[in-house]
Amino acid sequence: MHKTISLALGTICAVFLFFTMISAIRFVQSAWQPPEPQQRAEERYRLVLITQDLGTPFWNKVGEGAEAEAEKLGANLEIWGTYGEDREDFLKQLEIAIDSKVDGIIVQGMDQDDFDNLTKVKAAFYGIPVITVASDVPMSDSMRKTYVGSNALAAGRMIAERLVADMGEKGTVVLLGDSREEYDQRQRVLGVRGVLSAYPNIRIEYVTTSDEEQRIAAATQDVMNRFPEVKAFISVDANLTAAMVQEIGKRSRIDPYYIYSFDDNPDIKALLGQGKLDGVVEQAPSEMGETGVRMMVQWLDGKTVPLDPEGYPTPIRISTTEDAS
Amino acid sequence: MIGIQRKIWTLTALVMFIMASIWIMLTYYNQKTQDQYNDILQRYLRMNEVTSASKQTVNSLNIYLLTPTEGNLSSLRRSEEQLRQAQSSIGLLRNGGNDFALTSYMNLIDSLIETSDRSVLFKSEQENEDSSRAFAEATRISGYISEMTLQLLDIELNTYQQFYRSIIEQAEELKKLGIWILLAITFGLLLFTYWFSLSITRPVQQLTKAAQDLAKGQFERQIVVNSSDEISFLATTFERMRVNINNLILEIREKARLESELQQNRLLLQESQLRSLQSQINPHFLFNILDTLSKKAFLEGAEETSDLLVSVAGLLRYNLKRLDRAVTLYDEVRVMRQYMEIQTARFTDRLTLITEIDESCLSTPVPGLTLQPIVENAVTHAIEPSESGGTIRMTIADAGDCVTVEIADDGPGMSEEKIRGILEERDTQPEGHSTGIGFGNVVRRLRLFYGTPDVIEIDGGEGRGVRVLLKLPKIRRHDTYDKTADRG
Numbered sequence: 001m002h003k004t005i006s007l008a009l010g011t012i013c014a015v016f017l018f019f020t021m022i023s024a025i026r027f028v029q030s031a032w033q034p035p036e037p038q039q040r041a042e043e044r045y046r047l048v049l050i051t052q053d054l055g056t057p058f059w060n061k062v063g064e065g066a067e068a069e070a071e072k073l074g075a076n077l078e079i080w081g082t083y084g085e086d087r088e089d090f091l092k093q094l095e096i097a098i099d100s101k102v103d104g105i106i107v108q109g110m111d112q113d114d115f116d117n118l119t120k121v122k123a124a125f126y127g128i129p130v131i132t133v134a135s136d137v138p139m140s141d142s143m144r145k146t147y148v149g150s151n152a153l154a155a156g157r158m159i160a161e162r163l164v165a166d167m168g169e170k171g172t173v174v175l176l177g178d179s180r181e182e183y184d185q186r187q188r189v190l191g192v193r194g195v196l197s198a199y200p201n202i203r204i205e206y207v208t209t210s211d212e213e214q215r216i217a218a219a220t221q222d223v224m225n226r227f228p229e230v231k232a233f234i235s236v237d238a239n240l241t242a243a244m245v246q247e248i249g250k251r252s253r254i255d256p257y258y259i260y261s262f263d264d265n266p267d268i269k270a271l272l273g274q275g276k277l278d279g280v281v282e283q284a285p286s287e288m289g290e291t292g293v294r295m296m297v298q299w300l301d302g303k304t305v306p307l308d309p310e311g312y313p314t315p316i317r318i319s320t321t322e323d324a325s
Numbered sequence: 326m327i328g329i330q331r332k333i334w335t336l337t338a339l340v341m342f343i344m345a346s347i348w349i350m351l352t353y354y355n356q357k358t359q360d361q362y363n364d365i366l367q368r369y370l371r372m373n374e375v376t377s378a379s380k381q382t383v384n385s386l387n388i389y390l391l392t393p394t395e396g397n398l399s400s401l402r403r404s405e406e407q408l409r410q411a412q413s414s415i416g417l418l419r420n421g422g423n424d425f426a427l428t429s430y431m432n433l434i435d436s437l438i439e440t441s442d443r444s445v446l447f448k449s450e451q452e453n454e455d456s457s458r459a460f461a462e463a464t465r466i467s468g469y470i471s472e473m474t475l476q477l478l479d480i481e482l483n484t485y486q487q488f489y490r491s492i493i494e495q496a497e498e499l500k501k502l503g504i505w506i507l508l509a510i511t512f513g514l515l516l517f518t519y520w521f522s523l524s525i526t527r528p529v530q531q532l533t534k535a536a537q538d539l540a541k542g543q544f545e546r547q548i549v550v551n552s553s554d555e556i557s558f559l560a561t562t563f564e565r566m567r568v569n570i571n572n573l574i575l576e577i578r579e580k581a582r583l584e585s586e587l588q589q590n591r592l593l594l595q596e597s598q599l600r601s602l603q604s605q606i607n608p609h610f611l612f613n614i615l616d617t618l619s620k621k622a623f624l625e626g627a628e629e630t631s632d633l634l635v636s637v638a639g640l641l642r643y644n645l646k647r648l649d650r651a652v653t654l655y656d657e658v659r660v661m662r663q664y665m666e667i668q669t670a671r672f673t674d675r676l677t678l679i680t681e682i683d684e685s686c687l688s689t690p691v692p693g694l695t696l697q698p699i700v701e702n703a704v705t706h707a708i709e710p711s712e713s714g715g716t717i718r719m720t721i722a723d724a725g726d727c728v729t730v731e732i733a734d735d736g737p738g739m740s741e742e743k744i745r746g747i748l749e750e751r752d753t754q755p756e757g758h759s760t761g762i763g764f765g766n767v768v769r770r771l772r773l774f775y776g777t778p779d780v781i782e783i784d785g786g787e788g789r790g791v792r793v794l795l796k797l798p799k800i801r802r803h804d805t806y807d808k809t810a811d812r813g
Contacts, residue, residue, distance in 0.1 A: 002523060016509035019770040023505045027498040032491030033360070035420040035484055061391045076425050096469045098645035100429030 045075040045103040054081040056266045065289030104296040106132045109137035111182035116141045133292045135184045147311030148292040150283040156191020170201040171231035178237040179208040188236045216243035232258035239264035275321045282319040376474045378408040383467045422484035437466045544571040544806035637665040655687035657696045675714025682721045686728040692774040708735025730795040738785045
């Protein structure tokens with residue numbers, strides 16, 4: 001009797017003790033220490049990469065390349081930016097970066113007075129080096145240390161040579177560009193013109209439009225009305241390409257036209273794959289990021305002073321529908 | 326010896342210890358959680374402080390620019406000082422996750438102060454346009470600071486997310502742990518209390534049982550209590566009492582037995598004395614007559630008659646003299662022979678006595694007049710009723726520590742009832758021509774003399790003859806018989 005009661009109580013007690021132990025262990029294990037406070041700021045370069053087109057494949061690659069390089073060089077890189085070309089916010093970010101006194105700014109160039117003001121006056125005032133990436137702004141305007149990215153002039157030239165090879169030495173070519181006519185775009189147009197001017201039978205029509213879809217469509221329509229014999233289109237701003245191609249497609253078949261563009265817009269790849277574009281200048285975004293960070297660190301370390309004001313071009317190549325498929 | 330009090334103290338101490346440990350644990354955990362919460366709140370508050378300090382600075386700057394007085398300037402300086410303090414306290418919040426943002430944040434604060442100073446400087450140099458431009462910039466920076474605060478809070482939430490979750494999880498686990506501990510302790514205490522109460526009540530029960538036994542008069546059972554406390558002391562004392570009482574009772578019983586034996590002896594002696602007195606009626610006159618008769622018979626040539634008379638006289642003398650003292654077997658055998666001579670004279674050829682006597686055994690002490698009554702009994706029962714007579718066989722032999730005396734006859738035997746009567750020392754009515762002393766009397770005296778009941782065996786049944794076997798120890802157990810006899 002006594003034994004039975006003792007045994008029963010003992011068993012129950014042991015079972016509960018077992019569960020208590022498990023619970024206690026879980027309780028102790030669930031404790032998670034807060035992150036260790038850091039007494040001092042890290043002695044690493046604080047770099048900021050600012051772009052207007054966060055989230056696009058092109059800029060994702062630039063960011064990846066930059067981060068990998070920053071990791072390698074032991075720099076602290078943050079990628080800031082805006083989605084969908086919010087210029088105002090972009091400039092604000094740039095100003096914050098300058099006011100935060102980062103060690104270096106790698107920025108997508110924007111050929112605007114506000115931008116130039118910030119880089120030329122404010123950044124220079126605080127002594128913060130600025131490197132433009134992917135899109136350039138002339139050094140005289142922006143006081144940038146250097147430019148890392150495709151050589152827009154060469155890209156224009158490349159596309160023009162391709163055009164001549166495809167189309168022949170005769171025909172009307174429409175160049176469609178953004179009405180803001182940034183430095184990049186001007187360089188590209190310059191490149192195209194440079195090549196095509198050698199062919200007297202090739203006529204160049206340069207059309208600019210703002211980047212709203214309707215305007216692009218209207219501009220395309222207008223130019224096709226005015227020059228029905230147009231044979232080729234070169235969209236010098238990748239952001240305009242999709243709308244332009246759509247508009248052409250609305251009017252007639254796309255095939256007879258030679259349409260060329262650049263790759264710094266997410267839609268381009270798809271259009272090329274569908275065969276709606278005849279050729280695209282493909283750039284090397286990840287190398288842009290890499291080189292940008294490397295150059296910045298080299299400048300900060302004082303290894304390469306001054307940086308080449310002409311810039312460090314990254315490779316470009318023409319990619320056709322065959323390549324894409 | 327663990328006292329009951331100490332046991333109770335132990336139990337209480339144990340319970341209190343467990344309670345205290347749990348209390349301390351809970352308090353510690355609560356304190357820790359509270360500290361953690363405080364830390365977290367502190368972080369948020371500090372960040373918020375920066376925002377409000379920066380706004381305050383811009384506000385002060387604005388007021389100063391509108392009305393540039395000393396007072397407003399010093400209030401601006403105070404605001405800036407506050408902002409710097411907030412900045413330095415923010416520096417403590419740095420960790421791996423927010424390093425970049427925090428550095429930017431602090432630099433932003435620096436920029437704000439610098440811009441503010443620049444604005445003041447321009448103002449003092451009357452360059453109002455530059456001053457207001459700097460003010461606009463300061464306002465913008467203040468806005469950036471607010472934004473950055475939000476960003477930092479966001480980072481904070483991300484970095485600490487797991488920590489917050491772990492706090493919640495831990496609180497949940499603590500709840501469960503509490504329940505388990507409660508259950509475990511409840512049952513543990515139940516078990517402990519059970520053992521503990523058992524260790525007190527079991528000895529009490531054992532003691533109660535022992536007391537009941539004693540009350541019933543069972544003093545022989547030993548009192549055993551498995552305990553080492555006060556109860557055990559009680560039990561030991563109780564046990565000693567029991568042993569004492571038991572000893573006293575045994576002593577009293579022994580005394581009572583001796584008393585009754587003594588009483589019996591006295592009665593027996595009185596009876597014997599009475600009988601001897603009865604037979605002492607002028608013994609000398611009887612002896613003289615028997616002597617005279619013997620001589621006269623001798624002179625008249627009846628030698629046989631003379632011898633017979635001598636035997637009768639000897640027997641009579643022996644009877645009178647030896648009843649109350651120890652004699653040797655030799656004397657007994659002699660008297661028995663004299664008796665047999667007399668009886669032979671009476672029964673002539675009908676009585677045959679065969680004796681086989683080991684002479685070395687004849688020095689054994691025996692109570693007086695023991696053989697003769699047995700032989701007389703045999704003669705009375707076996708020879709007298711039979712016309713053809715019979716044989717009485719007597720054997721005395723050495724059997725180690727005792728001497729056996731066997732008297733057997735070939736008569737019709739005795740009934741079981743009668744034998745039992747003799748062995749239970751009941752005096753039977755003397756039959757026929759007895760010398761006066763009954764068989765029962767002999768048995769009683771033998772037992773008293775040797776102090777053991779195992780002295781005599783009677784074997785006999787109807788038609789088988791009677792065989793009486795005496796086992797006389799060579800060494801007597803005690804001398805009670807003699808002493809009482811002497812006293813008597």
